Amino acid sequence: MTALLRIEGLRIEFDGDDGPLVAVDGAGLSVAPGEVVGLIGESGSGKSLTCRSVMRLIPRPGRVAAGEIEFDGRDVLAMSGKELRDFRAHDAGMIYQDPFSSLNPVHRIREQIAETLRVNLGMDKAGARAQAVELLDGVGIPDPERRALSYPHELSGGMRQRVMIALATASRPRLLLADEPTTALDVTTQAQILALMLRLRAERGMAVLLVSHDFGVISQVCDRVVVMYAGHVVETGPIEALYTNAQHPYTRALLESVPQLESAGRRTRRPGIAGVPPELSEVLPGCVFMPRCRHAQPGCASISMALQPVSEGHETACPVRPFAGTDSAPAARAGAQS
Amino acid sequence: MTELLRVQGVVKEFGLRRTVAERVTRNAPEPYRAVDDVSFTLRRGEILGLAGGSGSGKTTLARCIVRLIEPDAGTVELDGVDVRAAGGRELRELRRRMQMVFQDPYASLNPRMTVATALLEVGSVHQRPGAENGEQFVREALERVHLGPGIAKRRPRELSGGQRQRVAIARALAAGPEVLIADEPVSALDVSVQAQLLNLFGDLRDDLGVAILFVAHQLAVIAEVADRVAVMNRGRLVEVGETAAVFGNPQDEYTKALLAAHPHPRLSRAAS
Amino acid sequence: MSAVDVLEGPGGPGGPVSETAARRRRVLGVRGWPRQAKIGAGILAVLVLAGVLAPLIAPYGQNTLDFDHILSGPSFSHPMGTDSTGRDVFSRTLYALRVDLAIVVFVTYVSLPVGVLIGAVAGYFGGIVDAIIARIIDTMIAFPFMVLVIAVIAIVGPGVKGVLIGVPVVAWALYARLARSEMLVLREQPFMLATTALGYSRTRAILRHAVPNLMRPCLIYSTLDMVVNLLLLASLAYLGLGAQPPNAELGSIIADGQSTLLDAWWVATLPGLVVVLFGVGAGLLGDGLSDGRLRGGVQ
Numbered sequence: 001m002t003a004l005l006r007i008e009g010l011r012i013e014f015d016g017d018d019g020p021l022v023a024v025d026g027a028g029l030s031v032a033p034g035e036v037v038g039l040i041g042e043s044g045s046g047k048s049l050t051c052r053s054v055m056r057l058i059p060r061p062g063r064v065a066a067g068e069i070e071f072d073g074r075d076v077l078a079m080s081g082k083e084l085r086d087f088r089a090h091d092a093g094m095i096y097q098d099p100f101s102s103l104n105p106v107h108r109i110r111e112q113i114a115e116t117l118r119v120n121l122g123m124d125k126a127g128a129r130a131q132a133v134e135l136l137d138g139v140g141i142p143d144p145e146r147r148a149l150s151y152p153h154e155l156s157g158g159m160r161q162r163v164m165i166a167l168a169t170a171s172r173p174r175l176l177l178a179d180e181p182t183t184a185l186d187v188t189t190q191a192q193i194l195a196l197m198l199r200l201r202a203e204r205g206m207a208v209l210l211v212s213h214d215f216g217v218i219s220q221v222c223d224r225v226v227v228m229y230a231g232h233v234v235e236t237g238p239i240e241a242l243y244t245n246a247q248h249p250y251t252r253a254l255l256e257s258v259p260q261l262e263s264a265g266r267r268t269r270r271p272g273i274a275g276v277p278p279e280l281s282e283v284l285p286g287c288v289f290m291p292r293c294r295h296a297q298p299g300c301a302s303i304s305m306a307l308q309p310v311s312e313g314h315e316t317a318c319p320v321r322p323f324a325g326t327d328s329a330p331a332a333r334a335g336a337q338s
Numbered sequence: 339m340t341e342l343l344r345v346q347g348v349v350k351e352f353g354l355r356r357t358v359a360e361r362v363t364r365n366a367p368e369p370y371r372a373v374d375d376v377s378f379t380l381r382r383g384e385i386l387g388l389a390g391g392s393g394s395g396k397t398t399l400a401r402c403i404v405r406l407i408e409p410d411a412g413t414v415e416l417d418g419v420d421v422r423a424a425g426g427r428e429l430r431e432l433r434r435r436m437q438m439v440f441q442d443p444y445a446s447l448n449p450r451m452t453v454a455t456a457l458l459e460v461g462s463v464h465q466r467p468g469a470e471n472g473e474q475f476v477r478e479a480l481e482r483v484h485l486g487p488g489i490a491k492r493r494p495r496e497l498s499g500g501q502r503q504r505v506a507i508a509r510a511l512a513a514g515p516e517v518l519i520a521d522e523p524v525s526a527l528d529v530s531v532q533a534q535l536l537n538l539f540g541d542l543r544d545d546l547g548v549a550i551l552f553v554a555h556q557l558a559v560i561a562e563v564a565d566r567v568a569v570m571n572r573g574r575l576v577e578v579g580e581t582a583a584v585f586g587n588p589q590d591e592y593t594k595a596l597l598a599a600h601p602h603p604r605l606s607r608a609a610s
Numbered sequence: 611m612s613a614v615d616v617l618e619g620p621g622g623p624g625g626p627v628s629e630t631a632a633r634r635r636r637v638l639g640v641r642g643w644p645r646q647a648k649i650g651a652g653i654l655a656v657l658v659l660a661g662v663l664a665p666l667i668a669p670y671g672q673n674t675l676d677f678d679h680i681l682s683g684p685s686f687s688h689p690m691g692t693d694s695t696g697r698d699v700f701s702r703t704l705y706a707l708r709v710d711l712a713i714v715v716f717v718t719y720v721s722l723p724v725g726v727l728i729g730a731v732a733g734y735f736g737g738i739v740d741a742i743i744a745r746i747i748d749t750m751i752a753f754p755f756m757v758l759v760i761a762v763i764a765i766v767g768p769g770v771k772g773v774l775i776g777v778p779v780v781a782w783a784l785y786a787r788l789a790r791s792e793m794l795v796l797r798e799q800p801f802m803l804a805t806t807a808l809g810y811s812r813t814r815a816i817l818r819h820a821v822p823n824l825m826r827p828c829l830i831y832s833t834l835d836m837v838v839n840l841l842l843l844a845s846l847a848y849l850g851l852g853a854q855p856p857n858a859e860l861g862s863i864i865a866d867g868q869s870t871l872l873d874a875w876w877v878a879t880l881p882g883l884v885v886v887l888f889g890v891g892a893g894l895l896g897d898g899l900s901d902g903r904l905r906g907g908v909q
Contacts, residue, residue, distance in 0.1 A: 042528035042529065042530060043499075043528055157392070185392075186391035186392045186393075186555055187391060187556070187557070187596060187599045187600060187601075188391060188596065188599040189391075190599070190601075191599040191601070194601075213528065213529065214529075214601075215529070216558070216600070216601030217601055219601065219602075219603035219604070220601040220602060220603065220604055221604075239603070239604075243603060253530065254529065254530060256533075257529045257530045257532070258529055258558070259532070259533070259536070259556070259558035259559050259561065259562040260561065260562070261557055261558045261597070261600055262561070263558075263561050263562045264561040264581040264582045264584075264585040264586065265580065265581055265582025265583075265586075266582075267540065268562050269537055269540070270533035270534075270536070271533065271534075272530045272531060272532075272533035272534035272537070273530035276498050276500075
């Protein structure tokens with residue numbers, strides 16, 4: 001099956017005092033039609049930038065310096081202004097972490113959705129309004145007729161995020177880019193929004209690229225996961241494979257750091273990851289995770305960060321593979337700590 | 339007495355703005371109760387988690403305890419001393435004994451002060467023993483939070499999020515408190531850094547004997563760090579108990595809803 | 611904040627802040643300033659130096675009459691020409707700079723701390739204290755600046771003394787308003803709340819913690835204010851209310867040159883350009899220092 005979205009060799013740079021700073025280097029991922037792919041990493045990993053590059057929304061002074069981004073076989077990076085606008089309008093939609101600042105505070109909800117329908121789908125005023133209410137209903141907003149007339153500040157965070165989703169999916173895009181959509185929401189609302197995204201996927205076959213720092217969120221909704229660290233993809237694979245058989249030391253360390261509900265009542269001590277991620281200005285030879293890796297070998301200083309296959313669909317950038325055969329699932333390890 | 343901090347019937351109301359019609363007819367809407375008759379105790383040497391979603395009132399409650407916000411009703415007693423009735427010097431001393439750590443590592447340190455200056459200031463204002471020897475005071479303060487002395491000369495903008503949060507904790511500890519009130523102290527940190535900070539809180543309880551009120555919205559975090567947990571919903575305390583008991587066998591509907599909403603890995607499925 | 615921070619953080623109710631150990635930001639001394647600010651500072655430094663060293667570098671005295679060379683154009687011996695009584699315009703300009711800059715700096719940097727303190731107190735305490743102070747500030751600002759200054763001068767008497775008193779009496783209000791609004795935001799910051807939680811006195815919280823953080827926008831504003839004050843000074847001199855003749859003062863030099871503008875353009879224009887230069891320098895400095903954010907826009 002051809003991928004709906006294919007990113008390869010992506011390199012994003014920012015202008016620095018002493019030359020360009022590389023924020024994303026050689027990143028690649030693919031999203032199949034109807035697939036939910038999670039992009040996980042901690043802050044500074046470049047996951048947000050990678051996601052935004054798909055819509056070509058990298059803020060200046062950043063820029064895509066190299067790489068390919070293909071949507072349904074079309075070269076996104078080569079699109080002209082009009083083609084790009086069409087792409088953004090019809091093929092891909094994006095939602096962000098903070099729904100409040102993504103909605104215009106002085107326009108009613110209905111108007112904001114109707115506007116996109118008029119401009120992007122060419123609907124007339126009355127039709128757009130009616131459809132806007134339909135869309136609000138479709139994302140689970142109760143009493144949509146009345147709520148459509150609200151202003152953003154009159155809605156709760158969860159509602160605003162639903163409005164964002166309605167707005168982003170109004171023209172039935174085949175791909176939804178979600179940049180930390182539930183980070184600012186509390187856990188019950190988060191569960192609802194994630195359920196909504198899964199429902200839209202089931203109903204429309206819409207693919208989702210979900211960026212998050214939260215493994216819990218990723219493991220609940222994603223089919224496949226891409227793990228990023230310091231601008232590189234370090235591991236990618238089906239969620240089961242990563243959860244039970246993560247091969248990259250960073251992925252394992254990350255999984256080990258995640259607090260578990262099951263630890264209640266037990267004194268747990270998690271190691272975290274010693275050290276700090278590298279600065280943008282630091283250019284590290286070989287593996288970028290090496291300074292912090294418990295399993296580092298001398299040879300790690302000269303490897304490239306290229307992904308190598310582990311099994312079907314599962315790849316890692318670590319040639320050392322210190323974990324052969326051991327289980328990485330968090331629940332299995334919680335009892336081992338003390 | 340094992341009870342160190344006793345909170346009884348605390349209420350905090352925020353008046354809603356009235357519309358013109360309401361003013362004219364003198365029909366005030368019900369004021370909004372952010373904290374609604376909350377009572378609990380914090381025991382010596384324990385970490386009590388305070389859980390709840392946004393709008394549950396947990397941050398407001400935390401601020402009411404140290405009187406950053408003035409409660410409208412109820413009592414707060416630290417080791418038997420009435421916090422609400424205290425004023426001036428007495429209040430300052432009480433505050434010294436109940437220190438607060440805030441959520442946002444960026445904004446909880448004065449951007450224009452070096453770490454050393456901030457720590458020394460605590461020592462001198464409260465006349466802590468050992469504060470006369472500035473360098474040593476600062477070094478010991480940093481050691482408590484596992485930071486090296488090199489951090490002392492830096493300003494907040496030169497520190498990472500985890501380091502800033504540790505400095506904020508060091509600053510609180512420099513006052514020699516018996517209680518630490520931590521308001522979402524790890525929510526703004528990456529998971530790998532968060533894990534280390536949670537270890538630190540455990541160490542503070544074990545090694546320094548500090549009692550900690552740990553406010554958080556992530557249940558898993560509370561599960562890992564808290565001995566007991568109190569769950570809040572819309573200003574009310576709905577459930578209190580040992581963490582394992584509350585999370586394993588929740589009694590209140592809201593607690594059950596929170597636990598059900600917690601993301602669970604769905605590992606056994608094919609991409610559909 | 612780095613560019614990556616713009617997208618990845620800072621955290622808020624939910625998200626993590628960037629963990630990359632923030633590199634030592636560029637030193638906050640002059641070496642770390644943006645180029646714009648350095649150029650502006652350079653221009654101002656030259657002007658200040660010229661004024662300070664006036665007695666040493668001025669080729670002639672400020673009132674040295676020379677009736678053989680009245681109204682002569684710019685030349686090697688008179689870089690800015692001479693005026694209607696043969697006085698060297700360049701020398702007069704240097705002495706005038708000396709006086710004017712001293713007045714402007716005094717007046718601006720007396721108003722600033724007074725205004726910042728009052729505004730900070732108003733913003734911090736809120737309630738009735740703020741209500742009263744804010745109304746006073748609003749009233750002072752609502753009045754036409756010039757009218758108030760002239761009124762004060764009418765009481766105190768013309769001359770430098772009048773200006774030195776008159777302007778601060780009015781100008782503090784602008785800084786107070788700025789400081790007050792900054793304080794209203796600042797006092798909600800966790801580090802300010804921390805000062806209360808740490809048991810610090812309110813005096814300490816305001817003076818030691820808040821004011822240093824309020825100063826930056828006020829200092830940036832002061833660069834603009836200096837230009838305004840210089841022009842104000844020139845206007846007052848033009849009206850005969852500033853430094854009294856025969857002492858050189860930029861405004862009066864320009865005013866004197868007005869009558870001979872068509873025949874001897876240099877008498878009014880060249881000192882005027884010096885005023886413009888001052889404005890450019892101060893503007894570049896203020897603009898450059900306030901420029902800390904990344905440019906917006908996407909590709």
